[in-house]
Amino acid sequence: MEEKNQPNQNEKSESRLNQGMIIALIGAFATIVAALIPVISNLNKPEPSPTSTSIPPTEASTFTPSLPTIEFTPTLEELTPTVTATPTPIMGFYDVYLAIDPTGEVPSDTFPSDQPVYVFFKINDPTDQGKIKVIWYAVEVDGVDPNAIVYRLEDTILKSKGSVQGGGNGIWKPGKYKVELYLNGQLSSTREFEITQ
DSSP states (O other), X not given: OOOTTSOOHHHHHHHHHHHHHHHHHHHHHHHHHHHHHHHXXXXXXXXXXXXXXXXXXXXXXXXXXXXXXXXXXXXXXXXOOOOOOOOOOOSXXXXXXXXXXXXXXXXXXXXXXXSOEEEEEEEEOTTOOOEEEEEEEEEEETTSOTTEEEEEEXXXXXXXXXXXXXXXXXXXXXXXXXXXXXXXXXXXXXXXXXXXX
C-alpha cells in the first residue's frame, strides 16, 4: 500500500521545474540589474576616455541583487484654451477723442478760447460711402442759445481713421460745448468739452 503523504513522480519533476524556473528568473533579473547599475550611476558623470588595463581573474562572489528605487509621479497640466476675442466695431465712429494738438498726442477735454479743438476718430463703414458730418454745438455759453451750431463740416472720408479741426481764431467763447459725429447721415458719437478763458 502506498503512503498518501509521499509526493508522486509527477509532483517531484514539477517541483524541480518550478525551482529551475525560479533560479533562471533570478539569474536573468540579476543580470539586468547588474547591467543597469553602471548606467544609472554614470548618468551625471562625464564619459571617461578609454584606457587599457588587465584585470586578473577573481573568485566568484555571491551577488545579492537589489533594485534601485525610482519614484515617478505623473502629473497632467490642465490645459485650458484661451480665446481672446477682438471686437469688431459696429458701423460708425469709434475710438473718438479730443486733442489740443494736430497730431493727437495731447488728449484733452478742456481748451483755451484761442485754441483749435481737434477730434480724432476711426471709422468702420462697410458701405464705403464715407460721408461724414461733424457739428459743433454751444451747450452752456453766455450770450449763445443752448444747442446753437457753432461750426459745421461735411466731407467724404474713405480712410479708416481721420481728424477734424474746429474753432481757432477766437471763435470760442468760454463755456461748455459738444461735438457730434455722423456717418452716412446717422449720429454715431458725441463728445463734450469745455472752453476756458
